[in-house]
Amino acid sequence: MKILGKPTSINVRKVLWTCVELGLEPELEPWGSGYRDTNTPEFLSLNPNAMVPVLKDGELVLWESNTICRYLAGREQRQDLLPAEPAARARVEQWMDWQATELNNAWRYAFMSLVRQSPAHQDPAALQAGISGWHRHMGLLDAQLAKTGAFAAGDQFSLADVVLGLSAQRWLMAPMEHPELPAVASWLQRLNERPGFQLHGANGMP
Structure with missing residues (x-):
């Protein structure tokens, strides 16, 4: 088994953390900024989006970090991390999808401005809107965790906590004022x- 990506990428780290939970030790082949170029034909043949991570497991090639995490949990038959029962699984996947579609989009501008220091992300109004949106989404997560009293999808640790935990750590490390959650x-x-x-x-690493 091989993971193509760089160890500083938040999406690669999702997969690496999942592998620790599963007791897997895949080979990490460094690709991405500062390493091998993902826009080469070799990489694009594996992932046309030119993004990391990519998982190679025998003949199987997968991209999209949350999908890779789901596959690995299923491969190892770890129903504690990704339940088989439809309702329980849906609760886990609901928060995984929310992380990818809602929370990620909420922090994008502020993260690029404050952490990456991107010249294209220095508009004061857009930055403040980005920070406010990031805090609002983290407030939604806080309310869910207060409701469960334990983990994102309920009283048991799951893949939802892996993907959300890395996003929450990024929020905590960003150089801005943080509301108490x-x-x-x-x-x-x-x-x-x-x-x-x-x-x-x-x-x-944020």
Whole structure:
């Protein structure tokens, strides 16, 4: 098994954390900014989006980090991370999809401005709107965690916590004022008890 991507990428780190939870030790082949160019024909033949990560498992090639995490949990038959029962699985996948479609879009402008220092993302009004939207979405997560009292999809750790945990750590590390979100803070403490999060989440990389 091989993962193509760079260890600093938040989406690669989702997959690496999932592998720790599953006891897998795939080979990491570095691709992306600062490493091998993902716009080469070799990489584009694997992922036409030119994005990392890509998983190669024998003849199987997969891209999209959340899909890769789902595949690996299913491959290892880890129903604690991704339940087989339809309603329980849907609750996990609901929060995974929310992370990819809603939360990611909420932090994009502010992250590019504050962390990446992108010259194209320095409009004050757009930055403030981005910060406000990021905080609002994190507030939704805080409300969910306060409701469950444990983890994102319920009382058991799941893949939803992997993908959301990395996003929450990015929010926490961004150089801006943060509202108090006590349920998020307690949840991050619980995540920090897991070796995979220590290696790939609370590791100093936003």
